[in-house]
Amino acid sequence: MKNLRLLLLLLFISGFTFLLAQNPFHAPGPIFSTDGFFKLPDNNSRMIFSFNNGWLYHKGNMENAQLTNFVDSNWQQVQLPHGVDILPEEASGGVNYQGVVWYRKHFTIPQEIISKKLSLTFEAIMGKCSIYINGNLVATHKGGYLPIVIDLTKVNIHLQRSNVIAVMADNSDDPSYPPGKPQYALDFCYFGGIYRNTWLEATNPVHITNANILKDTPGNGVFVSFDHVSKETANVKVAVNTMNETHRTQKVWMSVQLKDKEGNVVAEGERKLNLKGNSNATDSLNFLIKNPLLWHPDHPYLYDLYTTILDNNKKIVDGYYQRIGIKSVVLKGKDGMYLNGAPFNDKLMGANHHQDYAYIGNAVPDNLAWNDAKKLRDAGIRILRLSHYPQSNAFMDACDELGIFTILPTPGWQFWNKNPSFAELMYSDIRQMVRQNRNHACIFGWEPIPNETRYPADFARNAYNIVHQEDPNKNCIAACDYGSANWQMFDLIYAHPFSDVAKYTDKCLFTREWGDDVDNWSAHNSPSRVSLAWGEVPQLVQAQHYADPTYTYDCWERFYESPKQMLGGCLWHSFDTQRGYHPDPFYGGIVDMFRQPKYAYELFKSQQSPNSPYIQKEEPSRYNLFIANIMSPFSPADVTVYTNCDSVKLIAYGKDSMTEAPNKSLMMPHPPLLFKNVFHFMNIKDLIIKDKNTNPDWSSLTAIGYANGKEVISVTRKPGKRPSKLKLVTYLEGLKPTADGSFIIPVFAQMQDEQGNIKYLNEALVHFTVKGEGILIGKDLPGINPHKIIWGTAPALIRTTLKAGRLEIIASMQYPGAQTPSADTLYIATEARKTPSIFSLDYVNHIKGDNSKEAFSQGADILSDQEKKKILERVSQDQTDFMKDSKK
Structure with missing residues (x-):
């Protein structure tokens, strides 16, 4: 203990904190990757450091802020992930700051890694950015959703003394790069800042390359693919790209081990490599896995894939492990989807997912990314479309672990710039999106085209080909909307249940957005859009809207009535989220901006089968039962119950009882139950007035759920009385x-x-x-x-x-x-x-202070009423044009 304290004291004196503890094994509960990988236990061939701490921040432009001797002592001290503002709870309509911000950080390279190859990764910086180290420009970037990697060995980095990194980030509207559309005409917010994690990585000159560093041909990093997957066997191929940055040929070994959760090696192999100086090469190993434990949304099993490079003495010179899931998704058109070699005889029901959160915008830390995924998976959601851009490593890790399929879109929304450079940036985004995420078990498909956009036919063809080039799995899925340019060549077609699309294609169909039903594209009033603050009846209307075909064309019931060719769909949207062009937030989520459930959440949760392995693992009871009535003076007389039980008995006031079973003529798994004319607030009042000693259970509603003729669950609802x-x-x-x-x-x-x-x-x-x-x-x-x-x-x-x-x-x-x-x-x-x-x-002297003390402030120009009108007309026309295209 004394030695440890002495070590920590020395590290503090040297001007940086170097905390060595890292859990190398699976701990109870979730774990997060670092820059997309996990460090090998008890091995420092590859070392990873968080670069999130000790940043200084200034909102607004500042001349000479990149210079080493710039005085930054009055700047705000912040930690990453960092948004440019603390936002009000309702931050739609251009409330968030748009403009230039600056970050600076002083740091010293730890002594133990000064001889290694060093690189710095920003998981994302919103908008345009310029990055300076010790006053020298080392990188520029356009785009806010994909990593930026800087090779520190090729810049003016000081190894024995302090360094300064300065970052200029600008989230202003700019049509030159995707998404391109100005925020005041966009249906989501750009927000801003260095809003994801930052990492410093140390490797040896011979190392596995970084998949996020783009080159002309695919192949950087580690790429895992599967073939002939079934419960009996699976073929696994692991391709590894290794770089030799020395001047002479290196003789090394590439080693691969696949381990189960208990640490047992289920497959392994190695290959000798002769790497010429200053070159890289890709080699692969193939494995036949017998009786594999397959990844499935209801039992998302993850293996650990250890990939290492060893010298001639079999000493590790580089390596890491990743968590992978063995799976196979095959689309068979009219016959639907086959998952792991077997028909998927269900609907793949899910939602869309933006990355923002109340107050903090896009600056969502790893733990809240996990919370999002966990909250949605507990509601029975098995697929998410990540609208409208790639999302964080932490969120993808969570989807891997929890069993949530994902569809990854490239950045874009109702905008196309005819300048060829715009398409080239989109191609680059598509390549990096695939390379960053291709090994995630949760990947269902890619959406390489900008959302609801009229793009050229040659772009569609090139985007499709790039996806299949970067992801050569034979079951790689690229999706696009029916009626869009070159839609026929794509693998999965976005359409709605019972539309005419099935007449024109034998390919599988999926609904990328369902459940929203606005009056028009400007007002956006809808029975699906309900704030938690509006109370009980609006929440009941929203939930019914998502369940009942009499409310809207797309709903739970319509999907389950549809043939196998229609795989399912993603609700728009999973939670309440901020918007750019509209002053109202989107209120259609099944949870609010803080992820507090609405009644619609309980509806979704009740659609899960009580025999689902996921429920059996996560829940003490396999059965859901929720009384959607708070017994207030304004609660409806008809009591709605959401459940996956066979039937429910409702006991009102301790004496009145009735039993309801689901309507068997409906196709959705578990239709809501409605108990007619049960609750009347005055009945509670009468009971209390007549007898002050009334049994308190009399002023309650109790639901008892039955399955296979037996009672399996019961819940009681009591009215809230005097606030205490x-x-x-x-x-x-x-x-x-x-x-x-x-x-x-x-x-x-x-x-x-x-x-x-x-x-x-x-x-x-x-x-x-x-x-x-x-x-x-x-x-x-x-x-x-x-x-x-x-x-x-x-x-x-x-x-x-x-x-x-x-x-x-x-x-x-x-x-x-x-x-x-x-x-x-x-x-x-x-x-x-x-x-x-x-x-x-x-x-970091702010430890007791406010990490982001500045209030929000307007950065963009305020529009005139006439300008607002023109923009709304353009947005409405864009949406109308897209809807016409999809119906052709």
């Missing part, structure tokens, strides 16, 4: 908060009565205070703190500091009084980071 106390809850989804300056803890203050029932109809202001090793995001901003109770809760986001310890969260009434509800305190312990980090201690 605040209760703090948090949903960490199996994660332990990490003291890395990035982990964000969502916390909710519930308004409860004396018995712990939530008081949904309450609008009190709640004030949050955080002490210890945590920072309340937006702690002094209007609307964030204090926050009004909405549908029973008030949310807060707390960012961890860089010091492991205890944080204390207090929720209290903004205006306390003798009879107001009591406060609550929640204690949470944070643990030390598992990945080492490089940063200067001089620039």
